[in-house]
Structure formats: C-alpha cells, structure tokens
Amino acid sequence: MTDTAQKFDYVIVGSGAAGAILANRLSAHGASVCLLEAGPPDNHPFLHIPAGFIKVIFNPRYAWLFSTEPTDKTNGRSIPIPQGRTLGGSTSINGLVYNRGQDGDFDHWAQLGNDGWSFKDVLPYFKSMERRIGGDDGYRGRQGELPVSDIDWIHPICEAFIQGAMQQGMPRTADYNGGPQDGVGYFQRTIHNGWRMSTARSFLKPIRGRANLHIKTHSLATRILFENKRAVGVRYSHPSGRGPARTVLANKEVIVACGAINTPKLLQLSGIGPAALLQEKGIAVVHDLPGVGENLSDHYSVRVVAKVKGEKTLNELARGLNLGAQVLHWMRKKPSIMALSPSLVHWFWKSQPHLDCADLQGVFTPASYKEGYVGRLDNFSGMTAGVWQHRPLSRGYVRIQSSDPFESPIVQPNYLEHPDDQRTLVNGIKLARKLLRADALKPYFEKETLPGDMCQSEDELFDFARRFGVSSYHVNGTAHMGPPSDKRAVVDQELRVYGLQNLRIVDSSVMPSIPSANVCASTMMIGNRAGDLILGKRHS
Template sequence: MVPTPDTFDYVIVGAGAAGSILAARLTEDPGTSVCVLEAGPPDRNFFIHLPAGFIKTLVDPSVTWQFSTEPTDRTGGRRIKTIQGRTLGGSSSVNGMIYNRGQPADLDSWAQRGNRGWGYADCLPYYMRTENRIGYGRDDRRGKSGALPVTDMDWVHPLSEAFMEGCVAAGLPRNPDYNSGDQAGVGYYQRGIQKGWRVSAARAFLKPAMGRPELEVRTNARACGIVFEGRRAIGIRYVTERGGAVREVRARKEVILSSGTVNTARLMQLSGIGPASTLARIGVPVFHELPVGENFRDHYASRLVMRAKPGVETLNELARGFGLVKQVARWATGRPSMLATAPSHVHLFWKSFEGLDEPDLQGVFTPGSYAEGKVYVLDDYPGCTAGAWQHRPESTGWVRAKSTDVFEDPEIQPNYLSDENDRRVHIGGIRLIRRLLHMPQMMKFLERETLPGPNVDRDDELLDFAYRNGSTTYHLIGTCRMGPETDRTSVVNDRLQVHGLEALRIVDASVMPSMPSANTYATTMMIAEKASDFIRGRAPLEAAA
C-alpha cells in the first residue's frame, strides 16, 4: 500500500546541475514549495570537494552510477564505463570541473530546428546569469555576479607551457577566453574551482537554497514511476532501497525530470512513455508513444601518450611519495597545487583538416602519462597525455530500460564511430594531436611516443587503435530531444514540455537537440536557468546584441 503522499507545488527528480538550479530559482518566489528527489546520498564525501578527488569518486558506486555501454566492433568488443554522478550535485560533484560553453553556431542550429528562443543571442544571458567569472572576460560576454565561480588555472607545469608554445608554432593562436564566442586556439581551461575546492552545482545553487522552508530535498530517493491523472503528471513514485516500500510525492503544478540523459529516459520508459518496441520488451503498457531514449550521442576520445626524458618531473611522480606530500602541503596552506586542478589542464580547439571555417575538434593535454585503456589512471612512468574528440558527432544510439527494476542498469548503446564522417574526423584529430606532441618545443622534454607508438600510422591502424583504446568523455545527450511536435524525433517542445502530456517537463542534457562543441556542463546549467523563467512565467532575458 502506497502511503498518503506529500504535496508540493513542484517535484523535481534529480539534484544535479539542472535540478540544483531549478530548486534554487523556483523557491526564490515566496510561498512556492519544491521537493527534490535525489537517488544518491548527501555530498558529504571529502573526495567530492577536493578537485583531485575525482580519481576516487569516479570508481565509487556510493556516489556514482557505474553505467557501461554495450560492446561493438568499434569499441574492440569492450564495454566502456560511462559514469554519471549520483549524489547532491549529480555529475557536477564528480566531473572534470571544466566550464566550456561551445560555439555560437551550436545554439543557432537548435533554433534553426524550430526551437524558438534557443539561438546563441537568446541563450547567452542565461549562461551569464549562472557564472561568476573570476579572471579575464568581456563584460558583454561573461557573467560576474552568478553563483558559480569560473576561475583560471593557477598551478602550471613546464610541459603544459611547452605544449602551448608548440601549438602556437604550429599555427594555433593563444586564446585568452574560449568562452567569449570565439573558440579557436589553445590555452588553459576555465573551471569550477575556488580557493582549492570544487564548487559543484549543489554547493553553488542548492545548498544556499536549502535553508528556505519551501524547499525539501530527499536523498536516497530513487524514482520508479511518474503518477498521472488522465494525461496530467501529478507526482512521482520512489523507493529508498531495493525491495522497499514505494512512496509517493505529489505536485500541484508540475513534475520536472532532471535526472540526466540516461535516468530521465529510463524513468519515462518505466512510466509507459517511449517507443512501443522498447516498452513491449520490458512488459510495460504503452501510455504515450514518443521516441524516448533514441537520438543518444556522446563524445568519443582517443588519447596519445608520450614518455618523458629522465629527470623531467610529471604528475606521475608528483602523485606519489614525497611529491604527493609536498602537493598536499601546498594545498593545505592555500597555495597552488596539483590537488586543486582539473584533470585536463590545457585545451585546444582546432580543425581536423585544413579549410574548415570553424574548429571541429576539442583537444586536451595533461602533464602526466595515463595507463593504456584507462581514463585518468596514471601509469608507472613519467610522461604526458593528449587527446581529441569530434565536436559534433553524427553517430547516434539509444538508452533502453532492460526491465521494470529501477535498480537494473539500462542498455546504453552510443554506436561510437558508426558514422563514416565521424571516423574521418577522428583520424584527423589523432594526427593533429600526434603532430603537436612531436613539435620541437615538446621534444626537449620527451623521449618517445608510447601509445599508440610510431609504428601505428596508416588510417586503418589509427582507427583500430581508436576502437581498442578510445573512451567516453561522459558527455551524454539527446534521449529526450527538443523540437517541434512535427519533428518525429523530438520528445519535448521549446519550453521543454513533453509532447502530448500536461504538467510534465524535462530539464537536463537529454533535451539537447544536437551535441554542443563543448563539455555539456555549462550548457546544462544554461538550460536550467532558461527553464526556470518558463516555469515561473517570467519574460525571457533580453537577447544579447
């Protein structure tokens, strides 16, 4: 028997980047009550807040969803971990902390698909409302009074400087602010770190709002179904443990799903909303047929590793023994330290082939050598790692529930590199990174390429290397795509309301119509800021000039 439900104005499923912002914005209105359901625990784990702690939290199932993709020939038959956050702050509590908006054309393409008000000029004020840019940035492009601090790298390494010098020598410009609307070039990443600590969406937005009596946050609350009255969403069913009692919370005004690209799609499917074939496979009657779970995309990266010359100190030595002791001491005394850096130090945005108008690649550089086939696991020899991925992959896949058990992971199939052009761009990215790693400025410090190695050079060999060693960048989007009702691939309209249903809205990365030329965190926050105005009945912010 389901206990008598509590009732709020809004029920938000998920306390990640989007849910945290929505909870904060909606409860700014006096008398507006909000209940947030988070499947994970409170964010009390110390390693969530220490920037370098992501190495531990990424493999900790107590604060992450340890999802894996389905194997294909183009992943060498491997399942690839595609981990997402499961705690207050969601993935913003376990991600690489990079703040990256992408290119204006990304959003203009959304508007061109029939999504009114989603062009770059419309969305820029919402990016700005979120951020507190601490550092260089144009006043008409960067926010200075938002809740999320966006800071510059304050701990630099000689190899990072050499890599940037080599990029400039190869024709890439130094870019002082890749978030200004002009992305091309090389420089240090901007990140959500302040005074040595990670600033997650929960810390920036949710925690300050949790003192309001109108906001209730329930952790360890795993949503298992949407409650409907006719075509109107009126609540959420959830459980706190496997086999436990089903509880229910009701919404007077709206139910808002913000649980991420995988979990939002799964919850919709478990509630009878999705493709008939998917629902039939798990024995759920069709309540409303929509392409939920389809149109899934992710960035797929390949990384090259170089061995350093004897005597060159890299992260590999600094992360062990006395080197680590020194870095801990620096961090504890408030000085710049590798413990307060993002996993990727240097960015580059450039072209896979000459003649392109805009960059179609994002590259990363770290002054440490990662182990073969393992993301963010340092090898036992000193070196450096650089990789690249395609901005806008065309390879699409799906997320499909395997059963009605909300504790069973869904089937996740990105179909990495299934598109021919994606393979061509990926090869171009590997060749660009290899050229930059072998620039004279770098070879003063480096001995040789260890991964994939100089003997791997033909296109088919490089693709085989990508299949066997590539990995996700955890940028999952698209399973509840935004578009007009006439677009048969879309799930929500341009106000993020689910087509054909009432009082049900989706606000997270699953609504992105196409992949931004960037990490997805900043754009997810922008979407939530914009959605909060829709929900509150506010006029949109004035479009940028």
C-alpha cells in the same frame, strides 16, 4: 496514491547540473519544491577536493556505473559511462571544465525549429549563473552563484605545449568562452579557493534553510504518476530496494532532470516511450512517444601518450613525499595539484584546413594513465594529448531491459558508426601526435608510448581508436527538443513533454544536437533558463 502523500508545487527528479539550479530558481520565487536525489548527500571530502575525482568517478556509492553495449567499432569492448549519483550529480564527480561551446551550436538548435534557443537567447542564462573574473562583460557574468576560475598552477610542459601549438598555427586564446573558440590555452574550471564548486555546493548549500525547499536523498524515482495524461506525482524508493515505496505529489509540475541515461529510463518505466518497447517489457502505455531514448550521442575520446624526460610530471608529483608536499600546499591555499582539473590545456582546431571552425576538441596534461585510461597513473614521467570530435554524427539509444526500476538500461551510443566520425577522429589523432612532437616540446619529448611509432597508417590509427577510445561522459539527446513537425522530438521549445500535461524535462537529454564542448555548462544553462520558462518570466 494516498491522502498522506506529501504535496508540493513542483517535484524535481535529479539534483545534478540542471536540477539543482532549477530547484534554486523555483524556490527563490516562493514555490514549494521537492528535490529527489537517488544518491547520498555530498558529504565525502573527495567530492569537494578537485583531485578527488579519481577516487569517486568509479565509486558505485557516488556514480551510476553505466556501460555501453559492445560493438566492432569499439573492438568488442563495453565502454564505461559513469554519471553522478549524489547531490550535484555529475558536477560532483566530473573533470571540472567549464566550456560553453561555440555560438553556432545554439544557433543550430534554433534553426532546427527551437525558438528561443539561439546563442543570443541563451547567453543571458550563461551569464546570470556565472561569477567570472576576467573576460569581456558582453560575454561573461560577474554576479552569479557559480565561480569560474583560471588555473593557478603552471607547469613548464604545459607552457611548452601551448608554444608548440602556436608554432603550428593555433592562436593562443584568451577566453574560449568569450569569443571565437579556435585556438589553444588553459581551461577554465569550476574551482574556487581550492575546492570543487558543484551545483550542490554553489546552488543548494547556500539555500538549505529555505522552508519551501525539501531535498530527499537516497530516493530513487521509479515511476511518474498520471491521472489520464496529466503528471501528478512520483513514486520513489530507497535505491537498495529496502523499505516501502513512497509517493510525492506535484500540484503544478513534475520535472525530470535525471540526465541522458536515467531520464529516458524513468520515462519508459512510466509508460512514456516507443509503444512496442513498452509492451514488450510489460509496461502499460501512457503515451506512445517514439523519440524517448533515441538520438543518444557522446564524445568518443582517444589519448596519445608520450614519455617525458627532464621534468617531473603529475605521475611523480601524485606519489609519496611529493604528494604530501602538494597536500600541504593545498591546505595553505597555495597552488597545488590537489586543486587541478584532470585536463589543464585545451586545443580546439580543425580536422581539415577548409573548415570554417573547429570540429575537434583536444586536451593536454603533464600526466599519463596506464593504457591511456583515466584512473591509473603510469610509473614513468608522461604527458597526454587527448582528442575527440566535436559534433559526431553517430547516434544510439537508451532502452530499459525490463520493468524492474533497479535494473540498468541498455546504453548504446554506436560510437564511430558513421564514416565521417571515423575520418575526423583519425585526423584528430594525427594532429595530437603532431602537437606532441612540436619543436617547443622537444626538450621534454622522449618517445611516444601510445599508440607507439609502429602505428602509422590510417587503418592502424582507426584500429587504435577502436581498441583504446573511451567515453568523454558527455551523453545527451535522448529526449530531444524539436518542433511538432519533428516526429521524434520529445519536448517542445519550453521543454514540455509532447502529448502530456504538467511534465517537463530539464537536462542534457533535451539537447537536439551535441555542443562543441563538454556538456556540463550547457546543461547548467538549460536548468537556469527552465526556471524562467516555468515561471513565465523573460530574462532581462
């Protein structure tokens, strides 16, 4: 440490779903804040045009291109798990869906010993960051920075899918974020006037003029600095490794908000984690904390694809003259595929009739991708029904490979290791196939192309899941919150790291269990609530 290092009240590492919101909240109350972001500024147009996600989600300039370790449950494949690497983090490259989850998800967090995290406790933080038109005032916010909109581009095949699901007993849901989740309907999105509303655009751009907020891009945190057990600053470098390492100091707290992969990596590089792992990698142990990097979970998604007859799908509309027409519509602020999330319709349902609430999330879109993988549209008219298990029981880990901060960590979610996960997903695939064959879709359904009619038995469906399943990019839990009695917990109910001073974690890694949802909305809520926890406030 040097006397020339810049000093701030708070240093926040990571500008994603939680970090950007927290920087806004702390700086609004007069604190000096340094926000470190490893990636570049969010100045590429594809980061702001919703349809541009397909161009940036696997672009190493704007995404960390992590991959899982192969297992027999993934047929020996490494599964890509891209995570955002620019201002706004994954909110700048994700699928734009706004989905809080079920009330019971958060009540479960509280039941695990995390006081203050029940649904009743967290609802005000969802509401205060949200600007939503429609829905029940008891559930929805009106004055927040984050616009949450409804789809304005309606395709006849989407309506037919919804009608088909209703024919099979699913209710049409007016607001899955404002009451019971079970049912079918259109997703809500973080899109406004045709533009992606990332946390950078919603929470940072309007306050860039604050003198007490300093945003440093191209700044990869390589180590948290300590004096004894007290966090005092962060060492960071250019992600390329070029140039000198620099230091920024925190008078009050260091706050790690790097996400469920990079957060445990940074902690382990800094000497916080399982002592045996740190010693093996030649890292001096600052604090032996066995849970750092453990408890990793994710949603493992499988997509069923059918060939469409009698109607153009996105496969045609996203090409040639059709695409030109869609761009023109978008420029004129008319409904257009340029302002769509990749998944248009949701269906939340039960894998078995006796369950009390949905344990499956499904998505539908009038588009299909080669080999069921997002990124390469099929050459024929297609539609896709994807599905994943809400609350998988399989758990994995994130562990550094060496003391080199520029080396990616080992990421192992252990997809489908638990037998219950296998059964639930196979039931979900069966349901997705049934929905695509509903009477209302018969005018459009030509044939199933993936997995195809030859795949029928449960063993064959499980093998299909092994060969074609992908990450939903909903990683979480690797520095989970828990009471002192939970010896694997990393943070307490105020997100303070156990055994250390002035160090907090604020991102999806603190989730003690995965929500029944895409994790982005809940991560934003965590960032919003952390502002009050740090400032010692109570939300009114």
